[in-house]
Amino acid sequence: MNCLEEAREVLLNILRSLSYEEGEFILKSGKKSTYYIDARETTLNPEGMHLTGDIMYNMVKEIPNIEAVGGVSIGADPLVCATVLASYNCKDNLFGFFIRKEPKGHGRNLWIEGAKNLKKGMHVIILEDVVTTGGSSIKAIEVTEQAGYKVKGVIALLDRLEGGKESIESKGFMFKSIFNLNDLR
Helix, strand or coil: CCHHHHHHHHHHHHHHHHHEEEEEEECCCCCEEEEEECCHHHHCCHHHHHHHHHHHHHHHHCCCCCCEEEEECCCCHHHHHHHHHHHHHCCCCCEEEEECCCCCCCCCCCCEECHHHCCCCCEEEEEEEEECCCHHHHHHHHHHHHCCCEEEEEEEEEECCCCHHHHHHHCCCEEEEEEEHHHHC
């Protein structure tokens, strides 16, 4: 087993123990579910954050010409930070940005935070913690492209296998995930 495979296995165990819960839940999409995955419990754990960043960074590096990663605040904030830090630790310059759920309504009224590190036309990847239907990923792609960046695709920590991958790919974007629901069960 190589280092990345070992890191994946440790990360999966952290995700199972800290983020997966069974019960009755209403998801952001409005659907009912018998389980809930709060990936922030994993990505805000020191080891979980470190492993997620290293793995996501390696996944990003497999895609040619990516210069930045970003995602929707709050869920993607630790992913973006961990991936950018992993890049720096490898003497690379992968930049990061956050996408607001809505412009803040004052100051510069921005959707994208961290844009002074970016340049128009940059190739970027959207990072997600959990993808269900893909709706928030598609909204993030739209906002990012409207801001002048070229989104190549989405990398997620977990795919719930509820159509998100297909929805994102149907719009012409790449989708990869570290894990899917079957890995957790």
